[in-house]
Amino acid sequence: MSTLRIYSAQINPIVGDFAGNAQKILAAVQEAREQQADLLLTPEMALTGYPPEDLLFRPALQERVQEQLDYLASQVTDITLVVGYPVRYEGQLYNAAGILHQGQWMGEYFKACLPNDQVFDEKRYFAPGEQPCVIKLKDMHLGLLICEDLWHPGPAKAAVDAGAEALLVLNASPWHQGKQHERVQLARQRVEPLQVPLIYCNLVGGQDELLFDGASFAVNAQGELQASAPALEEAGLITVLEKQASGVILLPGNKAIWPEPLAYLYGALVLGLQDYVNKSGFKGVVLGMSGGIDSALSAAIAVDALGKERVTGVMLPYHYTSSMSLEDAEAEARLLGIDYQVYPIAPMVDSFMTGLEKAFAGTQRDTTEENLQARCRGTLLMALSNKLGLMVLSTGNKSEVAVGYCTLYGDMVGGYNAIKDVYKTLVFQLAEWRNQQGQVIPQRVIDRPPSAELAPDQKDEDSLPAYPVLDRLLEGYIELDQSAADLLAEGFSEEDVRRVIGLVDRNEYKRYQAAPGVRVTYRGFGKDRRYPLVNRWPVF
Incomplete structure (x- = not known):
């Protein structure tokens, strides 16, 4: 009876940092050695980071990949390594997994199923593989799969038909709410008819708008969860395969407890912002503190992601800014311990209004004047960004971004938006959850009716349906x-349906110019939803 110890390393690479990613892999090799592992399994495209997108078209790609593969071969001679990378053969590029054994590359597997929906464009870059890959180690036959291969029955069956007694899956699976449980269920569906255990190693970390959550795991031949790695952090998972007379079985291992839904979501938002700022090399962030819940939650996420020393909050009051907003913004800054500054914008707005007096003569006050306030704030924030080297963090939630309840070159300015894919109703829930961990948001901010405060006594619901209604309409139209x-059949009024769908469609041009933000829903704005700016698709 023989055993095989496998160390799954959910690492956080940086796209394009070939040498740095190779060092991460070598660090995982050392951890695997300390765990007395026989094989190290890394995520999909671990050497390049994922997704490398059009970097895959660069002429120097293959040379840089090969340089690091040669380096890994010179450094890893005592453990079997399975690593993901792109490789070109006969003019075709493949999404590959290579097997390094005793310092020699003993085989490659090419991903067979190439996703080309939601956030994926793999058919733009890769050719599909056509052959299974089964390696023998300690009298056990291991079949390799790469991510999307698991979502289709063919590749797993082909590997088992070729002799695989267990499946190893390299993954770069982006997260959205509940995705961690979907993967386990998928693995169960795949192995039950084949009766082989499966080990799933997933990438972790933020890459632009995508968030990879790790949460690697292993299931036995019956699809029962036997081991799991932590979510939202770099970690390793030891799993043990044992060869018995009846075949290869997976022994029970450690099971990390994954966070409950709100904690998982909040952690994903933190990790997404943290990696975007750190991987991009920013010193920190600056954001407008309005005294409202969106900027309050964004500031809390920023502090949890970067530390209070790297976050600057700026209150930019005008005539319509209430004393309550001033008090609440200052209170939150104090609770978070961040640098906090106040710059009244009335002199800037008045200067613009004086300069435009002739052009505006004979017209009525409307949203033009409101937008001017927001644009003065945006200009000031960008000036601070340029001077201090801090990235502007915009703070608009998904509900606002969806219907265009935001101002181009105003509150939309910024390099990143931590809550871009979070509906307003969920913003309130996350604020409540964060306060349960330690209060950082004044309760009055959560309790008061939301307002942009660009006009006297203004409330969001003066211009929009109540947020529970709005968010359900948006979820139905955008995600489903x-x-x-x-939507009418579900009981929504025709007035609300026409109004909300019309707003979503008319404001696509704003979203094209919005800052990126981490995707946490089934369909976020960006890669996930690509609508033409000019179109006449009928609402009814």
Whole structure:
């Protein structure tokens, strides 16, 4: 009876940092040695980071990949390493997994199923593999799969038909709410008819708008969860395969407890912002503190991601800014311990209004004047960003971004938006959850009616349906592709349906110019949803 110890390393690479990623892999090799592992399994495209997108078209790609593969071969001679990378053969580029054994590359597997929906464009870059890959180690036959291969029955069956007694899966699986449980269920569906255990190693970390959550795991031949790694952090998972007379079985291992939904979501937002800022090389962030819940939650996420020393909050009051907002913004800054500054914008707005007096003569006050306030704030924040080297963090939630309840070159300025894919109703829930861990948001901010404070006594619901109604309409139209007729059948008023769908469609141009933000829903704005700016798709 023989055993095989496998160390799954969910690492956090940086796209394009070939040498740095190779060092991360070598650090994982050392950890695997300390765990007395026989094999180290890394995530999909671990050597390049994922997704490398059009960097894959660069002429120097193959040379840089090969340089690091040669380096790994010179450094790893005492443990079997499975690593993901792109490789070109006969003019075709493949998403590959290579097997390094005793310092020699003994085989490669090419990803067979290439995702080309939601956030994926793999058919733009890769050719599909056509052959299974089964390696023998300690009298056990191990079949390799790469991410999307698991979502289709063919590749797993082909590996088992070729002799695989267990499946090893390299993954770069982006997270959205609940995705961690979907993967386990998928693995169960795949192995039950094949009766082989499966080990799933996933990438971790933020890459632009995508968030990879780790949460690697292993299931036995019956699809039962036997081991799991922590979520949202670099970690390793030891799993043990044992060869018995009846075949290869997976022994029970450690099971990390994954966070409950709100904690998972909050942690994902923190990790997404943290990696975007740190991987991009910013010193820190600056954000407008309005006294409202969106900027309050964004500031809390920023502090948890970067530390209070790297976050600057700026209050930019005007005539319509209430004393309550001034007090609450200052109170939150004090609770978070961040640098906090106040710059009244009235002199700037008045200067613009004086300069535009002739052009505006004979017109009525409207949203133009409101937008001017927001744009003065945006200009000031960008000036601070340029002078201090801090990235501007914009703070608009998904509900606002969806319907265009935001101002181009105003509150939309910024390099990143931590809550871009978080609906307003969920913003409130996250604020409550964060306060349960230690109060950082004044309760009055959560309790008061939301307002942009760009006009006297203004409230969001003066211009929009109540947020519970709005968010359900948005979820149906954006994420579920429900039609107006579908939404009417659910009992929503025709007025609300026409209004919300019209706002979503008319404001696509704003979203094209919005800052990126981590995707946490099933369909975020960006890679996930690509609509033409000019179109006449009928609402009804």
